[in-house]
Amino acid sequence: MIENTTDDREKLPVGLLRKVGTTTLTAGIAYVITSLVDKPNIAGFTLSVLIGGITLIVQFLNDFENRLQKVETHQRDHTQHVEDLVETRFHKLNEATELFRLVETSTMRPDEVTTLVRHSTLIGPTTPPLVQSLASAQIRRTSNLLRELSEKADAIYEGEDREWLLCLTEDSTVGIDAVSLMTVDSGSKGVFEGGGLWTSDLGQRYLDAQRQAVKRGVTVRRIMVLDQPTGEDDEELRHLSDLHRAAGIEARVLEPRAVPGTLRNALLDFIVFDGSLSYETTRASSVDHSAKAIIATTRLVMRPDRVRDRIRWFDDLWDSAREMP
Known part of the structure; x- marks a missing residue:
């Protein structure tokens, strides 16, 4: 039916x-x-x-x-x-x-800028959220750095930087003038022990970048500011001298008593690149003086008047320093 x-x-x-x-x-x-x-x-x-x-x-x-x-x-x-x-x-x-x-009218290379934009578009919806967040954070960081550089404002990195230091050294064309405080560069047991700068991965890469800069015709000068008097036969100092001399770096030693009076209470660990930018590190305060120095902040100083002050400080310290043994 x-x-x-x-x-x-x-x-x-x-x-x-x-x-x-x-x-x-x-x-x-x-x-x-x-x-x-x-x-x-x-x-x-x-x-x-x-x-x-x-x-x-x-x-x-x-x-x-x-x-x-x-x-x-x-x-x-x-x-x-x-x-x-x-x-x-x-x-x-x-x-x-x-x-x-x-x-097109910027001093930046257009192909590098367009490549950055093109690569950023490759982060698609299927990319894990954590990777998307990381990419966004890096873009924000780069954007903020470019803004600070364009405004000639100080750029600050929390902690110890390595990218700025190596990039500036690799791209310098005129000169590199560095004031290195031994309280910052030394490890807990000395310059070459206990995590000192020159035995670390960053220190080795930095030294090699300076060696390549010297080969390009860049003048590299460094002042080692000691935290205590030392003699000509100091083994660590001779080793440090040989290390810099082999890289073609002009190095001098500055003992505490030879530091000009106006700089004794305001001495910084800084590097002036090509006379136009100062790279400065600030050590964190610590109650344990035997521990390795911890870098609290890294700063790029671009204000012309402050850079001129760093250049004048370096010249005064260089004249007061003695040749490495």
Whole structure:
């Protein structure tokens, strides 16, 4: 047995049924009224049909008007959306064009900037969230550094830096003048023991970068500021002297009593690169004086007046220092 369900039946639209019902009701009322005024039946029937037809046409016209208004409203909203979209796209295009023009006129290499942007776009939705966060943090860090460099403001790195130091050494073209405090460079048991700078990975890379700089014609000078007097036969000092001499570095030793009076209470561990930038480290305070020195902050000083002060300090200390044994 085959059962018919309501899904198999064709249903008339509700709106159409309402129109038919309204038309029929109006025509019936018109026919009743015409019958009450003693009109001939044929005339009453014709008049009721006419009124019903007019009612139906009015309903369709009303629906058409409503639909037309909806279409106009939708068209107006769509047009506004398209205009907003086009305006946004043109704004972004103008912004991109302006950025590209700035990149082209900048002293930075355009290919390096565009490569950075291109590589950043490779971090897609499928990249793990932690990797995305790391990439964003590096971009923010680089952006902040570029802003500080452009404003000639001090750039600060919390802790001991290695990237700035090695990059500046590798890219220097004129001279490198360094004041090295032995309290910062020495380990807990001396210059070459207990984690001293010159036996660390950073120290070895830094020394090699200076050796390459000397080969490029860069003058590298270093002043070793001792924390206590020492003799000519000091084994660590001779070893340090041989290390620098082999790298082509001009090095001198400055004993505490020879430090000019104006600098004794304000002596810094700093490096002036090409006479235009000072790289400075600050040691963290510690109650354990036998422990290795901890670098609290690394600072890039770019203000011309402060850089000139560092150059003057270096010249005064260089004149007061003696040759390495």
